[in-house]
Amino acid sequence: MLDPRLIRNELEETAQKLLKKGATLDTSTLAELEAKRKSLQVKTEQLQSERNKSAKSIGKAKSQGEDVAPLLAAVADLGDQLKEAEASLSETQSALDEILMGIPNLPHESVPYGKSEEDNQEVRRWGEPKAFAFEVKDHVDLGAALGLLDFETAAKITGARFSVMTGALAKLHRALITFMLNTHTKDHGYTEIYVPYLVNRESLTGTGQLPKFEGDQFVTTSEQGYCLIPTAEVPITNTMRGDILEADALPLKYVSHTPCFRSEAGSYGRDTRGMIRQHQFEKVEMVQFVKPEDSYAALDRLTEHAETILQKLELPYRVVNLCGGDLGFSAAKTYDLEVWLPGQDRYREISSCSNFESFQARRMKIRWRNPETKKIELLHTINGSGLAVGRTLVAIMENYQDEEGRVHVPKVLQHYMGGIKVLDSTV
RNA sequence: GGAGAGGUGGCUGAGUGGCCGAAAGCGGCGGUCUUGAAAACCGUUGAGGGUUUGUCCCCUCCCAGGGUUCGAAUCCCUGCCUCUCCGCCA
CATH class of the missing domain: 1.10.287.40 (Serine-tRNA synthetase, tRNA binding domain)
Structure with a gap:
């Protein structure tokens, strides 16, 4: 929520700023x-x-x-x-x-103008897309040939946009989760946290999914009307709802692995092939509660934490600064990490790192005691995927494939795989 | 699922219709004392909003939402949550 004072005293200027985001007041x-x-x-x-x-x-x-x-x-x-x-x-x-x-957050001044994905600003690139001497396969064909990835069975059990993984691929998927959690807790100072996967409506309102994006949620018909989480951001950020934090407790840094559930309403026909866009996927999420003055520096650090995972996995990627039109409802600024997918011959989003400033904190009344002003003030929330696990698995399969259709295991994951170095039809 | 107890300020905890935004203690902050610190003592200390930008006034908040009343932290109803005992269960 925006500061109501903006609506009272600076209505026209606020409306002007919201235009950058494509919102009209x-x-x-x-x-x-x-x-x-x-x-x-x-x-x-x-x-x-x-x-x-x-x-x-x-x-x-x-x-x-x-x-x-x-x-x-x-x-x-x-x-x-x-x-x-x-x-x-x-x-x-x-x-x-x-x-x-229902009014979205104001974009930060450093957010570029633009209407869509096309207008996002590339900030930097890391790594070089590998030149393959053979015809590359995408993860769907690779997985099917290895007999480890099966969309038909998932469709039988449930429906479209689900997947079944077996054997070494399922293990690699799990290894990725552990690798990511270990890296963030050991190297980046995050506290691991386990949270509910069903949340109440207050929580979804707090982070900004409700009331505007009801259609994107999986809502249960239970008496309480609980919703499946679309991201761990919702339960983690809401852990502090209504709290007043002491200055010396900040920043608070949490990391969690959870499944995420999204209805993907309105994305019919997009990414229908493969694991890119699923109703259920795993994600490792980082969430930080920070002092307002620190939030942009913290966003840069958090983005680097996500990048570290891609670098350790030796996956080429680029960082883009989302333009106003592509920015999410609650975000003031977002960096997307896009990983190189040989199967699609392009970069695809694998992480989204955002600063929400006080937008979510105001909705949730998350505050801190500012020793300088001696007042209770709203703090800032930032978060980012570190990373989307399913898409990371896709990236590994496609980037680490060889001419025989095998998938090599990235070095940093090998000790999580019990010695398996290559996924072939024998594992 | 059955039975009972309870939700009050940063924390513990008193308060059963007006003098209660709320005793007391702890904690926090300021001061006295001290070379410094501790102890002791004194003082101070909830949040949100309106109005005004005049620390002058006003309003709201004692889990949440309704109700009774001139008046509700206090009485009534509903919901949520916590705890104890029994049952069941991964």
Whole structure:
């Protein structure tokens, strides 16, 4: 959520900034509602004050044994007036809140202008896409030939956009998770955390998936209406919901492996082949709670932490600064890591590292005591994938294939694989 | 699933209709003392919002949402959560 003060005092400038993100504000409706809220609030508080005063004097009179009947008569209709005023105030306030909760975060000034993926700005590249002396296969063909990756069976069990992995491929998938978690906990100072995979609606509202993106979630029909997490960002960030953190506890850095569930509504026909876009996938996620002044430096560090995984796996990638139009709802700035996929002859997103500034913290009331101002202030949240495990597996399969259709195991993963160095039809 | 107890400020914990935004203790902060520190003593210390930018006033908040009442932390209803015992279970 944006600071309501921006809507009150800097409405036009805010609307202007949101254009970069491709969002338009209905400024006249907002201004109207805000004016209404103001007058209703003043009126309501006046009535409340009156009620408090009269209640107090009645109490005093009663304790002195005076006749309170005339006093009671004087406030007879106050209750109804107050009830009415409170009702219209809360009505106006919720109308305002509903709009406010649907306004995306403002983009940081360093975010480039643009409408889509095409306009993202390449920041840097690492590694050189390998030149293959043979016709490369994509991961689907490689996996099928090895007999380790099976989409038909997944479709039978469940439906489209699911996969079944067996044997050494399933093991490699698991090895990746352990490798990533170990790297972030040992080398990058993150605390591993295990969280629920079903969350309530407050949590999804806190990080920004609700109310606007209900259609993207898998909602259960349980009594509580729990939702499957679309990313570990949701449960991890919400661990601190409503908390006030001490300055010396910051930054807090958490890493977690969870499955992620996404309905992929609206992506029909995109990436229908293979494991790139699934309803269920594993992800290792890093989340940090940081002081506002540190958040952009922390975003750079966190992005590097994600890059480290790709570098250790020796997978070529590039970093892009997302343009305004491609930026997510809650993000002020996002770096995407895109890994080279020989099967597609292009770079594909494998991690998304974002600074949300105080946008999520305001929704969740996550605050800290600032020793300098001696005040309680909102902190900043940042997070990033480190990495999307399924896509990393795809990248390994395609980048480490050989002419015989075998897949070599990256050096850093070999000791997680119990000595298996090559995935061929015998493993 | 059955039975019971309970949710109060950073923490512990008192408060069963008005004098309660809330005792007391701990913690935090400031001070006295001290070469410095500790101890002791004194003082201070919740959050959000409105109005105003005048620390002057006002409002809201004692799990959440309703209700009763002139007046609710306190009474009633619903929900959520925690704890104890029994049952069941990975």
